[in-house]
Each structure stands twice: as structure tokens, then as C-alpha cells.
Amino acid sequence: MNAATAKQKFDAIVVGAGPSGNACAYTMAKAGLKVLQIERGEYPGSKNVQGAILYADALERIIPDFRDDAPLERHIIEQRVWVLDDNSFVGTHFRSDDYNKPPYNRYTIIRAQFDKWFSSKVREAGALLICETTVNHLIMDGDQVVGVQCDREAGDVYADVVVLADGVNSTLARKAGFHEDIKAGNVALAVKEILFMPEETIQARFNIGPEEGVVIEMVGNITDGMMGTGFLYTNKDSLTIGVGCMLDDFKKNPNKTTPYVLLEQMKRHPSIAPLIAGGEMKEYCAHLIPEGGFYAIPKVHGNGWVIAGDSGGFVNAVHREGSNLAMTTGRLAAETIIAAKAAGKAMTESTLKAYRAKLDESFVMKDLKKYRDMPSVFHKNPHFINTYPNLLSQAAKTMITVDNVDKKTKEREVFSSFRRSRSLTGLVGDAFKLWRAFR
């Protein structure tokens, strides 16, 4: 490192400059702590991938006036949920002018730009940021983490506490033996592309005005029998289109469908292709999303360390929320450290257990607990993904097609198609399992 970092000891080192690392470093620096943040990318955001939707509330609690200068693409006024078979979709659209009244509650963002902005706020708050530096290991003194070892000359730096905001692969905690490697059944692999086109084209195709946005979430045959979802988001002058499925489903897929073939087939779906036609592809990304939920959350604090964001598995897969949990866990970790420092306490496991208590009291753990059984319901019941999309679109087609068949007969046809694919007890059981997992 350099003379400035090598000689001094920091109150806290934050590893990673994504949403959780930035939220944490910002909050601690604002409170006057001496903070070093280490990022392996060329600049903050250059290693980070997200859909991406920003939920305003979590950021507002950290930077209330973020709307003044944050790079935001479009605020969302319409949410579409589509169930697709090979040639059709059945969907619900919810659009409300209430979402057109400021302050807007969610936006599409482009992470490389957004993270750069967030990081500029962190530095303004007084934290020291070092980029292009990968942390190789934690430095231990007995069972206490006392610093990090970076891939630079004289790369050892020391602090009272290290915040591990190093992303879904959670490399540092794994190497230190704080938790095991993530399991393929608890993580989704998502791939996406960004497609550029004129603003006016996007507005015409999605029936929206300037700055207004639409998100489409999709399930069905686009995931080739795997548990997963597709998405299409409107940015200012680009669209983001992607698809993600559970990693163990990719591994077990008898068709050996690659992620990029899956994405390309989705782009060619007759309901999707016209929306993205002519878009100029400028980047292809892939990323893991921790979706194991409540039961997959590892221990997130110990002697001299805490974990925040994806590194701790803080994602609500049911509601497609992640960056807001990342920011919130980063902020709560910071508040824990600030309070401990003010009280003059050593950063031991027993001091830092206050972080876990704050998490439990927040929406983060409450929501994860509420949906704790959801991952296993879908894992054990693949027909939710494989059978229902086709049944639904067939049912819609049967009822809507005008063809000299009376409606009563059509209803019977729809009902018996469901009965043929799933027994009556199966249908009732499915409804019950979903209800129990959602409630």
C-alpha cells in the first residue's frame, strides 16, 4: 500500500464498494470514524452486476437527498408479470399514476454509474477509498480479525473491525472458515444484456412518457424447466434483459442448456422480440444471486468482523429485493460499530452480536423469516415452473378463441386440462403449499 495506509490503524476496514459496503462506509465516515474502503475493481461498480431496480427507501435513510444528483434512469410506473409458454404470455399489468407523484419509490439504475456516484458520497463523507486492490486474506490475532492482507506491496492494513461486503462469493469469510461455500441449490445464476435504443422508441413501445419506466418479470418456458425468472427493465435509452435460474438446476438440466442459449431463446420469444428489436447490445454480464433465504444466512458477526449484503445472503428472492437489503445491512453494521466505538467497547463477538439483534428487528430478517419455506416449496414442486405456465396460456386461449364452441364446454375443457396434468388433490395441495409459504 502506501505510507499513509501502512502507518495508521483504522477504526474500520470495509471490503467492497457495492451497495452494502458503500452504505456502511458512508454511515461510519459521517459519524467521524476513520474508515478505509478497499475495492478490487478499477473503479467502484466495475465488478458489480444487478438488474437493476433501486428501491428508494433504503437509500433515503442513508442519503435523504440522493435524488438531487444520483444517476437514476426511470422511475417505475408500471409492473408487468408474465407467464409464458412457447408462443404466448398470460399476464397482469399494474400501472398507477400514484407512482408518478414524487418522491418516486423505485427507479431503474445502471450499477456502474450508480455505484460510482454512491462512492463519491462515501469519499466526501471522509472515508479513504483504495481501488484496484484485491484483499487476499483476513489477518488474525488468535481468533480476532485485526486487519486484511491485500495484493499490493506492503499490503497489510489493520483496523479494530473488518466489514465483509465482498459480494456473493464471500471469499474472505469462506477462506477464514467462518462459513462454508455457498450451495448450488441456494444460489441463482443470472445473465443479462444491455440493449441501447432511442428514448422515444422505448417510450412508444412501452406506452410511457419521458422518465417513466416499466418492469416486466417473467416465468414459464423461458427457463427451460428450471426454477427461475426472466426480466426486462426500461432504462433511459437502453433496455436490460436477463434471465436467472437456480444454479443446481443449470447443472442438472438434461438439455445442458447454457445460460447464453437460454437468454438468446428468451430474446426470440414472440412476445418479447418486438419490444427489444433493433437494440444495440453493448454488454453481457453474469452474476450469482444468493436465494437460499432465511435458512441459508450464515453467522454474520464474530471477533472483529461482520458480514453485510450478498456476502451474508441477504436477498429476498420472492420480492426480487437485494440492493435495499444490502444497503440496510450495511447501515445497521455501521450503526453497531459506531455505538460500540462510542461506548469504548472492544470489537468482540459479544459486542458485535448487537448487529444480529438489529437485523432481527428490521424488515430484513422479518421478511426473510416470513418466506423461509419458499425456496424448498419450489425446489420440491417443479410443476409450479413446468406445468402451470402451459396450462394457464392454454386456458386463456381456450376461453378467448371464438370458434363455435359454447363457453360451458370450454370451461369443462379448461378444468379437465388442469385435472389431467395435476390431480385434484395435487391442485389443492399446490394452492395450500403456496399459501403456507407466502403467508
Place this chain on the structure above:
Amino acid sequence: MNPIAVNVEEKLFQNRYRVDAGRPHIRIKDAEVCRSECESRSCTYVCPASCYKTEGNGAVTLITDGCLECGSCRVICTEHMNVDWEYPRGGHGILFKFG
């Protein structure tokens, strides 16, 4: 689904990388394990950048230049734990323009 041919190289060509020449950040620990013990070789179809390829003799080769640093190959190699996976050195590897 009717499988379609997709050239992932064309997608990766749009991306920005700073390759750490001669210092791959991921290594196959024992090539013989991939060749003779692993039946699924799932890395060859799960890797979103197609970094892993099966050769005619059954060997699996790895070229990390197009790696998107997702971690999938390490996580799926549970039977053999044959992937030695690190992040690239600071500043190297994929550099997302948009992310």
C-alpha cells in the same frame, strides 16, 4: 425448446477486460480428475462465458480471459472440488461498463 446455436464469443466481444496475462485467476487442480473421474463436466455448459471446453480426448481445458467472475464453476464442482478459484489481481479481469 429447440436448441439454437449461440456464439458467446460475440457477446463477450462487447465487454471490456484487462487480462492479467500469464496469471489465470482460476485453475483446474488436477486435469486427470476432469478427464477420467468427472462424468457430468457441467462446467462446460454452466459457465456463462464458456471458459471451460471439452476436448476430443475428454480433457477439460480452461481459458479464463472471458471470465465474468460469477463463481458458478467453483460452486457446482462439488463432487470433485477440482476448481482453485480466486478473484483476479486488483484492477484486472472483467471491467463492467454498465453492470
